[in-house]
Amino acid sequence: MWNEHRTRLLAYVRRRVAVIEDAEDIVQDILFKAARGRGQIRSEDRVEAWLYGIAKTTLIDHYRKHRTQTESLTHEPIAEEEVTDSVQAIAACLEPFIQDLEPPYRDALVLANLHRLPQAEVARRLGISLSGAKSRIQRARKQLAESYTACCELIFDSSGRIMDRQPRKACGCRIDCEHD
Numbered sequence: 001m002w003n004e005h006r007t008r009l010l011a012y013v014r015r016r017v018a019v020i021e022d023a024e025d026i027v028q029d030i031l032f033k034a035a036r037g038r039g040q041i042r043s044e045d046r047v048e049a050w051l052y053g054i055a056k057t058t059l060i061d062h063y064r065k066h067r068t069q070t071e072s073l074t075h076e077p078i079a080e081e082e083v084t085d086s087v088q089a090i091a092a093c094l095e096p097f098i099q100d101l102e103p104p105y106r107d108a109l110v111l112a113n114l115h116r117l118p119q120a121e122v123a124r125r126l127g128i129s130l131s132g133a134k135s136r137i138q139r140a141r142k143q144l145a146e147s148y149t150a151c152c153e154l155i156f157d158s159s160g161r162i163m164d165r166q167p168r169k170a171c172g173c174r175i176d177c178e179h180d
């Protein structure tokens with residue numbers, strides 16, 4: 001039964017992970033978790049949905065482990081010497097906001113910005129047109145900026161680079177950022 005789903009799971013994971021070896025490792029993890037939890041399956045009709053649920057959480061764990069915290073989600077990566085503790089804290093705070101994006105937007109954003117793939121490669125992996133990938137990435141960036149700035153006001157230097165953030169009083173966010 002596992003071999004029957006392995007090929008489809010690998011294709012699913014490959015569209016979401018930049019490195020083929022990582023995709024293969026993730027599928028192995030998915031199948032291992034599935035084998036360990038096979039007693040949880042109540043109906044054979046639900047096996048595929050159950051496996052994709054495991055795949056989703058395994059991919060989220062993978063992204064959490066491999067996320068790049070020194071990259072601006074707007075344009076160019078920040079030079080390492082320019083990364084301040086505040087910028088790293090902001091990057092860490094973005095994770096819940098990224099996870100809250102709808103999957104098509106989140107996947108495009110993660111591939112383009114966290115994995116630093118060219119937009120053409122993002123389009124190929126997601127099975128969409130280049131213009132579709134560009135639109136998804138831009139919409140994801142806009143949604144991310146809106147949700148984050150509803151929680152925190154960003155403070156920029158004279159050249160427009162993020163230097164710090166200030167929490168909004170009525171934020172009500174659920175993230176575990178250290179608001180100064």
